[in-house]
Amino acid sequence: xxxxxLPSSTAVAWHHLPAGDALSRIGSAETGLTDDxxxxxxxxxxxxxxxxAKGDSALKLLFRQxxxxxxxxxxxxxxxxxxxxxxxxxxxxxxxxxxxxxIGFVQEFRASKAIEALVGMVPQTATALRGGxxxxxxxxxxxxxxxxxxxxxxxxxxxxxxxxxxxxxxxESALTGESVxxxxxxxxxxxxxxxxxxxxxxxxxxxVTSGTGTxxxxxxxxxxxxxxxxxxxxEATEIExxxxxxxxxxxxxxxxxxxxxxxxxxxxxxxRGYPPVDAMLAGISLAVAAIPEGLPAIITISLAIGVQRMAxxxxxxxxxxxxxxxxxxxxxxxxxxxxxxxNEMTVRxxxxxxxxxxxxxxxxxxxxxxxGYAPEGELRRGGAPAPDVPxxxxxxxxxxxxxNDACMTCKGGAHGIEGDPTEGALVVAAQKLGxxxxxxxxxxxxxxxxxxxxxxxxxxxxxxAPGGERVIFMKGAPEAVLGSTALDEAGRAQVMAQVERMAAxxxxxxxxxxxxxxxxxTALDEAxLAGGFELLGLEGMIDPPRPEAxxxxxxxHDAGITVKMITGDHLTTARAIGEQLGLVxxxxxxxxxxxxxxxxxxxxxxxxxxxxxxxRVAPEHKLRLVKALQAGGEVVAMTGDGVxxxxxxxxxxxxxxxxxxxxxxSKEAAxxxxxxxxxxxxxxxxxxxxxxxxxxxxALAFVLPTNLGEALILLVAVMTFPILxxxxxxxxxxxxxxxxxxxxxVALSLPLAFEAMEKDVMSxxxxxxxxxxxxxxxxxxxxxxxxxxxxxxIGLFLYEYFSEVRGGVVSDVAYREAQTxxxxxxxxxxxxxxxxxxxxxxxxxxxxxxxxxxxxxxIGALLALQLCFVYAPFMHxxxxxxxxxLDAWITSTLVAMSILPVMTVERWWxxxxxxxxxxxxxxxxxxxxxxxxHRGGATPSHP
Numbered sequence: 003x004x005x006x007x008l009p010s011s012t013a014v015a016w017h018h019l020p021a022g023d024a025l026s027r028i029g030s031a032e033t034g035l036t037d038d039x040x041x042x043x044x045x046x047x048x049x050x051x052x053x054x055a056k057g058d059s060a061l062k063l064l065f066r067q068x069x070x071x072x073x074x075x076x077x078x079x080x081x082x083x084x085x086x087x088x089x090x091x092x093x094x095x096x097x098x099x100x101x102x103x104x105i106g107f108v109q110e111f112r113a114s115k116a117i118e119a120l121v122g123m124v125p126q127t128a129t130a131l132r133g134g135x136x137x138x139x140x141x142x143x144x145x146x147x148x149x150x151x152x153x154x155x156x157x158x159x160x161x162x163x164x165x166x167x168x169x170x171x172x173x174e175s176a177l178t179g180e181s182v183x184x185x186x187x188x189x190x191x192x193x194x195x196x197x198x199x200x201x202x203x204x205x206x207x208x209x210v211t212s213g214t215g216t217x218x219x220x221x222x223x224x225x226x227x228x229x230x231x232x233x234x235x236x237e238a239t240e241i242e243x244x245x246x247x248x249x250x251x252x253x254x255x256x257x258x259x260x261x262x263x264x265x266x267x268x269x270x271x272x273x274r275g276y277p278p279v280d281a282m283l284a285g286i287s288l289a290v291a292a293i294p295e296g297l298p299a300i301i302t303i304s305l306a307i308g309v310q311r312m313a314x315x316x317x318x319x320x321x322x323x324x325x326x327x328x329x330x331x332x333x334x335x336x337x338x339x340x341x342x343x344x345n346e347m348t349v350r351x352x353x354x355x356x357x358x359x360x361x362x363x364x365x366x367x368x369x370x371x372x373x374g375y376a377p378e379g380e381l382r383r384g385g386a387p388a389p390d391v392p393x394x395x396x397x398x399x400x401x402x403x404x405x406n407d408a409c410m411t412c413k414g415g416a417h418g419i420e421g422d423p424t425e426g427a428l429v430v431a432a433q434k435l436g437x438x439x440x441x442x443x444x445x446x447x448x449x450x451x452x453x454x455x456x457x458x459x460x461x462x463x464x465x466x467a468p469g470g471e472r473v474i475f476m477k478g479a480p481e482a483v484l485g486s487t488a489l490d491e492a493g494r495a496q497v498m499a500q501v502e503r504m505a506a507x508x509x510x511x512x513x514x515x516x517x518x519x520x521x522x523x524t525a526l527d528e529a530x531l532a533g534g535f536e537l538l539g540l541e542g543m544i545d546p547p548r549p550e551a552x553x554x555x556x557x558x559h560d561a562g563i564t565v566k567m568i569t570g571d572h573l574t575t576a577r578a579i580g581e582q583l584g585l586v587x588x589x590x591x592x593x594x595x596x597x598x599x600x601x602x603x604x605x606x607x608x609x610x611x612x613x614x615x616x617x618r619v620a621p622e623h624k625l626r627l628v629k630a631l632q633a634g635g636e637v638v639a640m641t642g643d644g645v646x647x648x649x650x651x652x653x654x655x656x657x658x659x660x661x662x663x664x665x666x667x668s669k670e671a672a673x674x675x676x677x678x679x680x681x682x683x684x685x686x687x688x689x690x691x692x693x694x695x696x697x698x699x700x701a702l703a704f705v706l707p708t709n710l711g712e713a714l715i716l717l718v719a720v721m722t723f724p725i726l727x728x729x730x731x732x733x734x735x736x737x738x739x740x741x742x743x744x745x746x747x748v749a750l751s752l753p754l755a756f757e758a759m760e761k762d763v764m765s766x767x768x769x770x771x772x773x774x775x776x777x778x779x780x781x782x783x784x785x786x787x788x789x790x791x792x793x794x795x796i797g798l799f800l801y802e803y804f805s806e807v808r809g810g811v812v813s814d815v816a817y818r819e820a821q822t823x824x825x826x827x828x829x830x831x832x833x834x835x836x837x838x839x840x841x842x843x844x845x846x847x848x849x850x851x852x853x854x855x856x857x858x859x860x861i862g863a864l865l866a867l868q869l870c871f872v873y874a875p876f877m878h879x880x881x882x883x884x885x886x887x888l889d890a891w892i893t894s895t896l897v898a899m900s901i902l903p904v905m906t907v908e909r910w911w912x913x914x915x916x917x918x919x920x921x922x923x924x925x926x927x928x929x930x931x932x933x934x935x936h937r938g939g940a941t942p943s944h945p
Contacts, residue, residue, distance in 0.1 A: 284732070446465040734824050
């Protein structure tokens with residue numbers, strides 16, 4: 003008779019079943035499975051491994067680099083040129099294609115290894131009960147129904163329902179985002195509990211930090227939470243960056259236009275009597291002239307420069323296009339712990355009951371200044387410094403210090419703690435207010451302890467006081483500690499009101515109590531904890547926001563960027579932190595994972611637009627949030643440090659991982675890694691991203707007029723120039739065009755990547771994702787400069803040629819000198835024009851003549867190369883150039899300088915229009931506000 007199939011792990015709420023029922027449902031027993039049954043199940047469900055996704059082959063990556071319309075045009079031009087005997091022209095064009103392909107291939111070959119990192123989280127071995135005997139087996143052979151033994155230091159092999167625990171705690175931060183180890187229990191939890199609240203489950207890939215336990219495996223391999231994340235990671239789509247989309251659109255438009263005009267010029271040439279070969283060469287020359295061959299290298303190098311600058315500001319870029327995408331970011335979804343907060347639990351509030359008032363009436367509340375683990379701060383009462391530390395406060399701090407296993411550390415001047423972060427906060431608070439930790443522990447030696455357990459929700463220690471008497475100190479959850487005190491119902495209600503007051507501020511609250519032991523004992527028993535304790539007070543702690551994160555969030559808001567906090571913490575804590583950070587106003591709406599699960603995709607899209615704090619979220623919730631924002635047209639940056647963040651990091655337009663606390667999985671899935679885990683570094687990276695985009699637009703505004711100008715020069719020549727001796731007259735050849743496009747253009751455009759940041763870079767809204775990179779302004783300027791350059795180059799060519807011929811110079815020599823003069827004029831045009839491109843709004847005098855010395859380095863290098871082009875004999879052979887007399891240089895310089903007054907007028911006219919438009923918008927807004935006030939009788943709020 004065949005065995006029944008195993009139940010699907012996703013179809014059963016294992017955390018909502020009693021332990022015995024879970025064993026029955028999975029078909030196992032407390033003694034585990036037999037070897038035969040385990041083998042059968044292994045055959046049925048497969049090994050406990052996470053499947054790896056197959057990556058793209060090298061050939062596919064290579065084809066992706068070539069699969070571009072402009073590349074096809076260049077390849078066709080090179081092939082035609084070589085077939086027609088123009089080997090040098092064809093070889094140079096091919097070299098450009100090979101260079102651009104190599105750059106793209108190397109970049110993509112460093113593909114994401116996130117799935118492999120997930121595989122590495124699965125342990126190699128596990129301890130399981132087989133037929134009642136403990137056996138160490140390969141983790142890959144663990145099957146549903148196996149009973150596994152868990153001990154401190156073990157990596158859990160699969161998802162399992164706990165059967166027994168003894169002070170068991172597990173670090174699940176990588177999976178849930180919780181910064182504090184999770185206390186495990188055996189009891190049933192609600193069916194709709196979030197992953198972080200499923201205290202009776204142990205999750206594969208997480209780490210046992212303390213205690214022991216046994217558990218029955220309910221899911222292995224791809225069915226585990228880790229496996230589900232792996233599946234989501236494979237399904238998460240790589241989002242095309244705004245720059246990639248814009249450049250692809252530019253490439254498509256340019257390709258169609260270039261092919262059409264090249265065919266047109268071939269047709270016109272044939273009609274004018276050009277030999278077919280010369281007509282084809284004219285078309286090839288126009289294609290080479292119109293394609294900005296140096297642009298891919300300019301973009302790549304500009305992004306690489308941005309990478310270096312961001313690295314200096316603690317943001318390491320793993321994927322080059324991420325540099326520019328950061329500048330387009332409209333929404334930042336940030337993790338809380340360690341990114342927006344310090345990840346250093348800090349006691350911020352104290353409360354002590356008044357002496358002689360057992361009911362707690364009239365208790366005193368205090369604040370503790372200072373944040374983090376540095377023992378620096380003071381006691382405050384009502385916002386003002388307290389004159390001294392009351393004895394009741396000292397007693398509270400002393401008890402919290404003694405009922406404690408953590409200790410302070412100081413390495414290299416940096417303060418830290420060893421042990422549980424919550425206990426560390428109590429030690430630091432005592433030290434801040436003058437209670438010396440080491441001295442106090444020496445004076446009150448510990449005799450025994452009852453460690454914290456999830457069942458008791460408290461910890462107790464037996465200490466010997468300096469006079470020899472025994473004292474029991476207790477700390478833990480307020481409900482648990484109050485149960486051991488002598489407080490009546492009214493007194494407990496008074497204390498719980500204080501607990502709720504602190505909790506509403508996002509604090510984790512511990513109650514502390516003590517009682518003398520009326521016997522000379524060296525050990526504690528259960529009866530000693532049953533009652534008779536005096537409540538010493540409450541200590542409220544929180545992981546405080548980073549001050550620099552508050553400033554960075556304000557700067558992001560000023561820049562039109564929305565910041566949303568997504569955390570695994572509880573809703574109350576998340577909302578309180580959100581208010582302190584300035585993410586939301588007091589009482590603003592926050593949403594938890596349970597609510598998210600109930601929303602449809604359309605409902606979620608509407609909710610995510612107005613909600614900025616999300617708590618108790620699971621990995622699939624983070625992924626859905628990112629997708630919902632993207633569906634609304636937003637460019638989304640997502641930060642995270644855990645395995646649970648990896649799918650959302652990969653799905654986001656920009657994934658930002660934490661370099662210090664981040665898991666290998668999150669770092670591999672991300673585009674950016676922060677070396678200091680600080681939100682302020684994200685703000686700095688966004689600032690640098692906007693700077694990179696601004697400078698790329700400047701480079702485009704500089705490069706494109708040259709290409710259009712060269713194409714116009716050829717077009718005018720084919721349509722109007724005479725054919726001398728059967729050979730068409732051309733002001734500039736294809737090889738000379740490549741000289742200008744690759745040498746001159748790159749030498750001058752690259753220094754623009756070093757331009758200083760525009761003053762308004764973080765006071766303007768993010769660029770619209772669909773906005774074309776070639777704005778109306780860039781197109782208008784491109785036409786103006788191209789026409790001016792065409793007129794200057796053709797005019798100089800004709801002037802030099804006919805002057806030389808009339809002077810008796812052989813026509814061939816005159817022809818080469820005239821072409822050299824035309825090329826030189828184009829190069830000088832570029833030199834004067836690049837000075838205008840340093841800022842697209844302000845004059846060079848306003849931004850500073852020497853704020854970017856690299857521009858002058860580029861100009862100097864280009865002049866040296868152009869002198870070589872004009873006077874070096876080997877250049878004459880390669881490019882058909884010829885020496886120029888001094889007067890030709892002077893004439894070319896004067897013609898090229900005409901760009902300066904034209905650009906001055908253009909800038910004045912554009913700025914005037916923008917000022918008028920802005921003034922019109924302000925008047926319209928003021929008029930609308932006035933109308934609203936008139937209709938509603940209320941004063942409009944300040945923008």
